Structure formats: structure tokens, C-alpha cells
Amino acid sequence: APPDSVWDGFEGNAQSFRIVTRLAMGSTDNGLNLTRATLNAILKYPWLHGQNPKKPDKWGAYASDRDLFEWARQLGPGPRAQSNEARLMDWSDDVTYSVHDVDDFYRAGVIPLDRLVVDPEERERFYKGVFDRRKGKLPEDMDESFLRGAFDALTPLLNVRKPYTPTREDRTRLRRVTSTLIRDFVTAVRLQPGATRIVIEKKRRAEIFMLKQLTWHYVIKNPALATQQHGQRVVIRQLFDAFYQAGTSNAPNLDFFPVSVREFLPSLPAKKLAAKRELTRTILDFLASLTEEQAIATHHRIHGINLGSSLVFQVR
Numbered sequence: 001a002p003p004d005s006v007w008d009g010f011e012g013n014a015q016s017f018r019i020v021t022r023l024a025m026g027s028t029d030n031g032l033n034l035t036r037a038t039l040n041a042i043l044k045y046p047w048l049h050g051q052n053p054k055k056p057d058k059w060g061a062y063a064s065d066r067d068l069f070e071w072a073r074q075l076g077p078g079p080r081a082q083s084n085e086a087r088l089m090d091w092s093d094d095v096t097y098s099v100h101d102v103d104d105f106y107r108a109g110v111i112p113l114d115r116l117v118v119d120p121e122e123r124e125r126f127y128k129g130v131f132d133r134r135k136g137k138l139p140e141d142m143d144e145s146f147l148r149g150a151f152d153a154l155t156p157l158l159n160v161r162k163p164y165t166p167t168r169e170d171r172t173r174l175r176r177v178t179s180t181l182i183r184d185f186v187t188a189v190r191l192q193p194g195a196t197r198i199v200i201e202k203k204r205r206a207e208i209f210m211l212k213q214l215t216w217h218y219v220i221k222n223p224a225l226a227t228q229q230h231g232q233r234v235v236i237r238q239l240f241d242a243f244y245q246a247g248t249s250n251a252p253n254l255d256f257f258p259v260s261v262r263e264f265l266p267s268l269p270a271k272k273l274a275a276k277r278e279l280t281r282t283i284l285d286f287l288a289s290l291t292e293e294q295a296i297a298t299h300h301r302i303h304g305i306n307l308g309s310s311l312v313f314q315v316r
């Protein structure tokens with residue numbers, strides 16, 4: 001693994017910014033060649049790595065993309081403040097995923113919406129899990145009491161009192177629930193005069209927060225998924241280490257890298273700090289471009305678990 005001095009981290013939002021500005025194949029060498037306003041609108045976290053101590057694990061662009069980030073942010077509104085368009089995008093994203101994740105996982109029998117509605121003990125277990133895990137990390141203008149009250153008021157409106165079955169009646173009932181939620185969340189947005197014009201009702205933001213916690217509590221923190229995620233982290237870490245070693249050893253192996261990656265590599269072996277940073281980012285760009293199946297297949301081939309075809313990289 002590289003030392004901290006060459007590490008600018010990996011973050012999904014920052015990688016998305018890098019894709020649209022540099023990596024995507026468009027008609028120019030500027031990624032998709034988007035306008036400044038569009039780039040500013042997709043910056044959900046409008047700061048670089050380490051610039052926001054309140055959210056150290058989230059950022060919108062890497063240091064290597066600082067020039068494009070600063071160019072986009074010249075439109076304002078100010079340091080670490082989302083543009084109005086970005087705030088709308090962020091809210092739309094939260095609404096979409098919170099509602100449809102709950103819908104999908106209730107259908108699959110993973111999120112027990114029916115028990116949360118009718119069983120106070122199940123709701124209390126959910127609350128305990130949420131507020132133990134999020135201790136000290138609640139929304140700035142909300143406390144546990146407010147969030148409990150918001151979810152307590154929401155649960156009767158969910159109108160589900162038994163596990164989901166794929167009958168016409170249950171499908172219709174669930175569709176009414178999700179349509180009502182989306183309508184309420186969309187109409188919670190208000191415009192007001194001033195630089196930051198987008199305002200969202202506090203109650204609705206609390207409901208979205210708690211709906212997102214349903215997926216965390218019942219799905220993401222599920223032990224079966226936790227073990228799978230551990231395995232995925234091992235695969236990605238070992239893939240990175242293998243490629244980094246190939247690019248920094250005294251006898252570097254250029255053939256180890258796919259043809260499509262080689263033109264972006266620094267001169268090997270990468271020994272100087274700038275070269276190591278360039279190598280690190282190039283490897284991360286490559287790994288981020290892989291599907292899960294491709295990552296696992298590459299890991300298995302490198303470690304001799306399943307050698308596969310020798311032609312696999314010729315098509316990349």
C-alpha cells in the first residue's frame with residue numbers, strides 16, 4: 001500500500017466528478033465537456049479531501065482535479081455550500097433511494113414495515129440500533145426525540161400491517177404508500193429569496209433520515225452482508241496492492257497492466273512522490289471501472305485461483 005503522503009483517498013462522489021471531467025470518452029479530452037453550471041450542480045459535497053472536518057469521509061473532488069473543481073465553484077455560492085441545483089439534486093437522490101429501497105426490501109421480506117407499524121417493541125429495537133450507531137452523528141438541527149417523533153407519526157401512514165405478498169391488493173396498497181411519500185417529499189421543497197434559496201421542511205428531512213436508517217439497520221448492517229462486504233474489501237485491497245507493487249518495484253512489470261491503462265501510467269518504476277501519486281490514481285481509476293464480476297475474476301487470476309483466458313484484457 002502507498003504511504004499516506006501519496007494517498008488522496010477514494011470517494012464515490014469525487015470519482016463521479018473525475019469521470020465526467022476527465023475519464024469519460026466524449027468528443028473532446030475534457031470528459032463529457034460539461035458546462036461549469038452542470039459541474040457545480042453535481043457537487044453534492046463541494047469541498048476537497050480533508051477540507052470539511054464535520055464530514056471527513058465525504059468530499060466532492062480529488063486534489064488532482066482541483067483545477068476543475070475550483071473552476072466549477074467560481075459560480076458560488078460560498079465555501080462548502082451546495083449550489084441550489086446541487087441541493088435539489090441531493091434531495092431528489094435522498095427521496096429516490098430512501099423510498100424505493102424501503103419498497104424493494106419490504107417486498108423482499110428484509111425490512112419488516114408491518115411489524116414497525118403494529119409492534120412498538122420492534123420499533124424500539126430499531127430506534128436503539130439507529131441511535132447507538134449514529135451517536136454524535138445526527139442531523140445538526142435534530143435530536144433523538146425529534147427524529148423518534150417524526151417516525152412515530154409516519155408509521156401509521158405507511159398503511160401496511162402484514163408481510164408483503166405479490167397480490168394485486170398488496171401491490172396497489174404499496175404503490176399508494178410510495179406515491180404519497182414521494183408527493184409529500186417533493187412538495188416539501190420551498191423557494192425563498194437569498195443566495196441559498198432552497199429550503200426543505202424539517203419534518204420531511206427527519207422522515208427521510210429515518211427511512212434511510214431502515215436500510216442501514218435491516219440490510220447494510222445485516223451480518224450476512226457484512227461478511228460479504230469484508231470479502232469485497234479484501235479483493236479490492238489485494239488488487240490494488242498487486243498493481244501498485246508492479247509499478248513501484250525495482251523491476252516493474254508493465255505487462256501486468258491492461259493495455260488501456262498503460263498510456264496513463266507515469267514512467268516506471270514510480271519512485272518519486274509525484275509519480276507515486278499518479279500511479280495510485282491511475283490504478284484506482286482502473287479498479288473503479290471494473291464490474292464486480294471483473295474485479296473478482298481479475299483477483300482470482302492474479303492469485304492463481306482461476307486463471308481464466310489470456311485474451312481477457314485485449315478487449316479492454
